[in-house]
Amino acid sequence: MDLPRGRDRGTGDRAAESTSGARAADATELARRLGAIAAGDRDAFTEFYDMTCARVFGLSSRILRNPALAEEVSQEVYLQVWTSAAREYDPALASPIGWLLTLTQRRSVDRVRSEQSASDRNHAYGASQLGREHDVVADEVGQRLDEQQVVDCLDTLTDTQREAIALAYYGGHTYREVAELLGSGLPAIKTRIRDGLIRLKNCLGVGSDG
Template sequence: MDSPRSVDRETEDAPSCPVPGRRPADDRLADRLAAVAGGDRAAFAEFYDSTCARVFGLATRVLRNPALAEEVTQEVYLQVWSTAARQYDPRQASPIGWLMTLTHRRSVDRVRSEQSAADRNHVYGSAHLGREHDVVAEQVDQRLDEQQVVDCLDSLTATQREVIGLAYYSGRTYREVAEHLAVPLPTVKSRIRDGLIRLKNCLGVNTDA
């Protein structure tokens, strides 16, 4: 399946996310995603416009770098276009839940990749690293990362897992998480902050930057 122009074009020509308005219902997103799986470019454009602000927002929160977040956003939608027919199962997740899971995984992959590259360059120097070694090491990192995230999530407290799951895997804002759990917003922020610190330590991501 060819890539749609909205994700295949150069970055400077890529469409910007529209100002988010009222969020579409899950059944509307499900219909659009089903059409995307069938190769409908118009449905893909509508799906992108309806969800890209949330994807970019989540990527930015994880990466803390808008430029990298833009790249991850484009990668996520390319993956949606290419794999929706094979990988999305409506029995397992809602469209936005699946989309946020893809975004979180790719964002964590990028954090790990950037950190690994920086560490390798610092220790060995780029002139002494063979290209074949780089490729193999990066592939190993990516294959191990998903299981490591799952293992590290198990190290969190139940309340930390709950708020991080709602915020990062269900795509809710911090305020929406607070309303859903009926707890004060500062409490939600504190739990997420503490949980993310524990996750980063478990994943071996440098938090000194």
């Protein structure tokens, strides 16, 4: 079955206008639409897409730093939602937006690794053929490796920590907005993010908060 489509615009074009709808989206409504998607409801899929595409495209863009790649990853994520929601989504383990962002983060990380492998192959060939380009390419590879280390360290967090941090730092939400989106109290969200950031800092080797 083909992936249902919304209106004839790409994820990037629609991201800005769907932001307000995504922020106002209630987790219960998203969960209800996921249930309908699992039953093959194309209208529910379009509604779910409209309510969440800004989050998905935004997170993927921040990780990949490339709008075209982020667009591709976003479409892959929604294809996975359409084909696998019935098997893969468990409301006991994550909120709908948390599950969706986890899919996005993982696919974006995979794409970073794939792009890095291609860059490494091109670098190895280019360095042997055009030695004077080595320094420029090496600097770029070094930057990408730093970015990859960050996204790799995200995998060391618990699902709840990664979910909150993705919304706050990749999604650009305030702590209060994160609390509303995840249906948790503000103190709990602050603690979750603080503990997650300490864990990230330790993973990145930049110390801890003591």
